[in-house]
Amino acid sequence: MEQQVNILIVDDEDRIRRLLRMYLERENYVIDEAENGVEALEMALNNDYNCILLDLMMPGKDGIEVCNELREHKNTPVIMLTAKGEESNRVQGFEVGTDDYIVKPFSPREVVLRVKALLRRSSQSDFPRPGTSARDIIVYPHLSIDHDAHRVTANGQEVNLTPKEYELLHFLAKSPDKVFDREQLLKEVWQYEFFGDLRTVDTHVKRLREKLNRVSEKAAGMIVTVWGVGYKFEAGNE
Structure with a gap:
C-alpha cells in the first residue's frame, strides 16, 4: 500500500x-x-x-x-x-x-x-530500504553519510539537513577531491536545467557548513572552496 x-x-x-x-x-x-x-x-x-x-x-x-x-x-x-x-x-x-x-x-x-x-x-529521509544487506554508506573520519536512510552524522551526532543540503553534501562526498564548478553543481544536484542565480550554490554551501560546524568544525572544513572555480570535498581534511 x-x-x-x-x-x-x-x-x-x-x-x-x-x-x-x-x-x-x-x-x-x-x-x-x-x-x-x-x-x-x-x-x-x-x-x-x-x-x-x-x-x-x-x-x-x-x-x-x-x-x-x-x-x-x-x-x-x-x-x-x-x-x-x-x-x-x-x-x-x-x-x-x-x-x-x-x-x-x-x-x-x-x-x-x-x-x-x-x-x-x-522519500527515503526517514526509513532505510527494507531488505537491504549492503548499505550505501560513505564514511570519513569526522563524517558519515548513510544514503539508504538519508542520514548524516558528524562526530557521532546526527545533523538535520534539508533535502537539497543533503543532496549537495552527498554529491560532493561521493567524489572526494574532485572540483565542481557552480554550473555543474546546479545541473547535477538540482537535476534539471536551472536558470537561477549561481549564488544559489553558495548559499546552500554556507548553510551546510554552518550546520556541520555546530557539531564538528573538521566535518565542516571538508567542504572546501576552490577560489575562482567552485567547490570540492576534501577527504583528507584534518
Whole structure:
C-alpha cells in the first residue's frame, strides 16, 4: 500500500490554490490550503507535510519569514512560488532553506513534475530500504553519510539537513577531491536545467557548513572552496 502524500499549498490568490489543487489531486496527493503566512506556519508546524508550495509575496507574514521560522523546527521540503521580478527575493529564499522555486506564471504540469522530483529525493529521509544487506554508506573520519536512510552524522551526532543540503553534501562526498564548478553543481544536484542565480550554490554551501560546524568544525572544513572555480570535498581534511 502506497504511503499517503500530504501537500500544503500556500497562496493568497484563491484561483492559484484551486489550480494547483486540481492538478495535484490528480496525482492522488492529499491537499491542504492556507491563504496567508500566519495560517501556513501554524499548519506546517502542527502537521507533517511531504512538501509545501509556498508563495513568496503575501500580506502580513511573507514566504521568506514563513520558511525561516519553519526551518527552526522542521526540514519539510519547500518549493517557493515567485514572480519574475523577484530574483533577489529568490536568493534570499534559498538562504533561509527553500529547496526549489517556480516562477509565475507557471505551467501546472511543471509544478507537478517539480513536486514529484522533490518527493523522490526526500522519500527515503526517514526509513532505510527494507531488505537491504549492503548499505550505501560513505564514511570519513569526522563524517558519515548513510544514503539508504538519508542520514548524516558528524562526530557521532546526527545533523538535520534539508533535502537539497543533503543532496549537495552527498554529491560532493561521493567524489572526494574532485572540483565542481557552480554550473555543474546546479545541473547535477538540482537535476534539471536551472536558470537561477549561481549564488544559489553558495548559499546552500554556507548553510551546510554552518550546520556541520555546530557539531564538528573538521566535518565542516571538508567542504572546501576552490577560489575562482567552485567547490570540492576534501577527504583528507584534518
